[in-house]
Amino acid sequence: MSQQPISRSADLKKLRDEGYDLEIRSGCLLVKDIPYVNSRQEVKRGILAVKLVLADNETACPDDHVAYFTGDYPCNEDGTEIAKIRHVSGERSLAENVVIHHSFSAKPKPANSYPDYYAKVTTYVSILSGPAWRIDPKTTAKTFPFVEPENNSDEPFNYIDTASSRAEIVAVTQMLARKQVAIIGLGGTGSYVLDLIAKTPVKEIHIYDGDTFLQHNAFRSPGAPSGDDLRRKQPKVTYFKNLYAKMHRGIVDHAVYVDTRNVEELRGLDFVFLCLDKGGAKRLIVEKLEEFSVPFNDAGMGIQLNNGALGGIVRVTTSTEKKRDHLRSRVSFGDAAGGNEYDHNIQIADLNALNAALAVIKWKKLFGFYRDLKSEHHSQYSIDGNLLVNEDRPQ
Secondary structure (H helix, E strand, C coil), X not given: CCCHHHHHCHHHHHHHHCCEEEEEXXXXXXXXXXXXXXXXXXXXXXXXXXXXXXXXXXXXCCCCCEEEEECCCCECCCCCECHHHXXXXXXXXXXXXXXXXXEEECCCCCCCCCCCHHHHHHHHHHHHHHHHHHHCCCCCCECCCCCCCCCCCCCCECCCXXXXXXXXXXXXXXXXXXCEEEEECCCHHHHHHHHHHCCCCCCEEEEECCCECCHHHHHHCCCCCCHHHHHCCCEHHHHHHHHHCCXXXXXXXXXXXXXXXXXXXXXXXXXXXECCCCHHHHHHHHHHHHHHCCCEEEEEEEEEEECCEEEEEEEEEEEECCECCCHHXXXXXXXXXXXXXXXCCCCCHHHHHHHHHHHHHHHHHHCCCCCCCCCCCEEEEECCCCEEEEECCCC
């Protein structure tokens, strides 16, 4: 089935986004799983079909008011036939591989023509499904089927992003398309960054980490790994690539740490998320990203145990061509040692998720997805006071 006319036509896309099961076959739009009532007062499901008028793979206005149906003749809830739309009954071929049993005529008033296929389809669905709904109010034609992308398409996802179109933010979402990003470090924060980035249409996501995915990692990462996942003791990047490749194409795993041997691979990327603790490695990466003119941000947190409760700060520091001079006063390049409960009590998934969300939100601001009034390059959240501070704006 081709999705192109659906994706390119506002009326068909609206039907799909609302949950209708659509297929285009031999120039006809098939709307599947339409509830209706038969003569025995049973709720059944049939297929509504309408002929499409297309111009360059996009719908034009319908040229008639006739619709077709595969199934028994639809009835009112008392089993009497819906006579007001009767046209012709009898099995016949509407088009290649499209066999129908009835045709209906429902002229819209006062224009006598439908402005688009959304209006035409929903009018007929209301007529056909109304009696079924009155018998069973849970009955609906909006079944939200799985929707695959075009074969051989360059879509970043393995299935169509109906969430963006449903929310009417496709144009905004496309600001993130075709970008190449990297996540360095797939610990608690880095794995949540991947979870969020995998739901955006970036072209490639490069993930770097030389560690093994172990049992303690399961308690500060998104998802719920099985015991078998943990027994494999596989590289973190392998585990997370296999998890998120179910949804997003273009995830490139690098089961290594970033160092002098491979840091050149970061050149030319659109953005890099730094989610690692080791300061020595971070210093090299920061210096090279600045040299490469690649924007990036660094996510970190400092958590202390005081009087039996945890407190501290969650931080995101951003570096772009507009502002880099603040970074060294905000980011530590020393390797963590003592005095930080985060090194010992790592089961703080909520803080990891918050840190990742702040980093991703800032990335989306930089690329125009979110409005950015402050242009802050450093955000700091204090846990005990529930306070978010934004600082370091470009001059």
